[in-house]
Amino acid sequence: MIVIAFLAILGPVQGAWPDRVVRLHSEAPLIDGHNDLPWEIRKAGLSVSAMQLDRGRTSVLTDIPRLRRGMVGGVFWSVYVPATQTGDTAVRTTREQIERVKQMATVYSKDFEMAYTADDVMRIFKSRKIACLIGMEGGHSINSSLATLRDMYARGARYMTLTHSRNVPWADSATDTARLRGLSSLGVQVVEEMNRLGMIVDLSHVSADTMRHTLRVTKAPVIFSHSNARAIRDHARNVPDDVLRLLKSNGGVVMVTFVRSFVASSAPDVRKLADHIDHIRKVAGIDHVGIGSDFDGGGSLPGLEDVSKFPNLTLELIRRGYSDEDIRKVLGLNVIRVMRQVESVAAKLQGKAAA
Numbered sequence: 001m002i003v004i005a006f007l008a009i010l011g012p013v014q015g016a017w018p019d020r021v022v023r024l025h026s027e028a029p030l031i032d033g034h035n036d037l038p039w040e041i042r043k044a045g046l047s048v049s050a051m052q053l054d055r056g057r058t059s060v061l062t063d064i065p066r067l068r069r070g071m072v073g074g075v076f077w078s079v080y081v082p083a084t085q086t087g088d089t090a091v092r093t094t095r096e097q098i099e100r101v102k103q104m105a106t107v108y109s110k111d112f113e114m115a116y117t118a119d120d121v122m123r124i125f126k127s128r129k130i131a132c133l134i135g136m137e138g139g140h141s142i143n144s145s146l147a148t149l150r151d152m153y154a155r156g157a158r159y160m161t162l163t164h165s166r167n168v169p170w171a172d173s174a175t176d177t178a179r180l181r182g183l184s185s186l187g188v189q190v191v192e193e194m195n196r197l198g199m200i201v202d203l204s205h206v207s208a209d210t211m212r213h214t215l216r217v218t219k220a221p222v223i224f225s226h227s228n229a230r231a232i233r234d235h236a237r238n239v240p241d242d243v244l245r246l247l248k249s250n251g252g253v254v255m256v257t258f259v260r261s262f263v264a265s266s267a268p269d270v271r272k273l274a275d276h277i278d279h280i281r282k283v284a285g286i287d288h289v290g291i292g293s294d295f296d297g298g299g300s301l302p303g304l305e306d307v308s309k310f311p312n313l314t315l316e317l318i319r320r321g322y323s324d325e326d327i328r329k330v331l332g333l334n335v336i337r338v339m340r341q342v343e344s345v346a347a348k349l350q351g352k353a354a355a
C-alpha cells in the first residue's frame with residue numbers, strides 16, 4: 001500500500017518501467033526533436049534559476065525530475081519566437097532565447113550539458129547527463145540575412161525550421177497562402193548555406209511544395225522536428241506519402257509529434273501516435289522515424305502527458321513487435337545519424353576532411 005501511494009504521488013520512477021524499456025533507454029539516447037520550455041520560461045517572467053527545474057515544476061510539462069523518469073537522453077530546445085515578431089525584433093528575441101537555453105545548461109549543470117555535435121550528444125549521454133541542443137523555429141529568426149544565419153550557427157543553433165505558421169519572404173508555410181510554391185532563390189541559398197554550415201534543415205511547418213523543393217536542392221539529410229504522417233491524419237502540418245518516399249533517398253527523419261490535432265481527428269492516444277510510426281516505417285523505412293514531442297508548445301496526449309511518459313511509447317513499440325535495433329533507431333539513433341551526415345556534408349563543402 002505504501003509503495004503504491006508513493007508511486008501514485010511521484011508517477012513511475014525509472015525502476016517502475018519494464019527491464020527491456022530501461023535497457024533500451026540506456027543503450028540509445030532518446031532525443032526529443034522539439035520542446036518549447038524556453039518560451040514557457042520567458043512567458044513566466046522568471047529567471048532560469050527561479051524556475052527551479054531541478055525541483056519539479058507542475059506549471060509546465062518539462063522539469064528535470066520528470067526528464068529523468070522519462071529516461072530522456074537529449075532535447076532540441078526550441079528557441080521559438082512567434083511569427084508575429086518580424087525584422088530584427090525576431091532576431092533579437094531568438095538570440096535571447098539561445099542565451100536562455102545556455103543558462104539552463106549552466107544553472108542545472110548537474111543534469112544538463114550543451115551539445116553541438118553528434119559526438120557531444122553521445123559523450124554527454126554516456127556521462128548520464130541530458131544533452132541540450134538548440135533548434136530555431138522559423139526563418140523569421142534570421143530576417144532574410146545569410147550573415148544572421150551564420151551568426152545563429154556560431155551561437156549554437158543546430159537546426160532551423162524554414163518557416164513557422166506564416167510564410168517568410170523566401171519560403172511558404174503549410175498554414176499560410178501559397179505564394180512561391182516552394183522556395184525563392186534566396187530560399188535555395190539559405191538551404192545551401194545551412195548545408196555548408198552543418199545546420200540541419202527542418203521541414204516541419206512548411207508547405208508540401210516547400211518540402212519537395214527543399215528535398216530537390218539539399219545536399220544533406222533533413223528532419224521534420226515535430227510532424228506526423230498525412231495519410232494517417234490529413235493535416236497541413238503532416239508529411240504526405242510522396243514526401244516520405246523522397247525522404248528515403250534523402251536519408252532524413254520524421255520526428256513524430258504529440259500535438260493532438262496532428263495525431264487524430266478524435267480520441268488521440270499513444271496507440272494512435274504509434275500508427276504514424278508504423279506508417280512512416282512502411283513508406284519510408286525504419287531509418288526515417290524519430291520523436292519530437294512539442295511538449296510545452298502544444299504537444300500532450302493520453303499516455304504521453306509530459307516528459308516523464310516517453311517510455312510509454314517505447315512500450316507500445318515493444319507491444320507491436322519492434323526489434324531492439326528498430327526501437328533504438330526511433331528513440332535517437334536515426335537523428336544522431338542525420339547529425340553525423342549533416343556534419344560530414346558540411347566538412348566536405350568547407351573543403352575539410354570529414355571527421
Ligand SMILES: [Zn+2]
Pocket residue numbers: 137205226297
Ligand atoms: Zn511548431
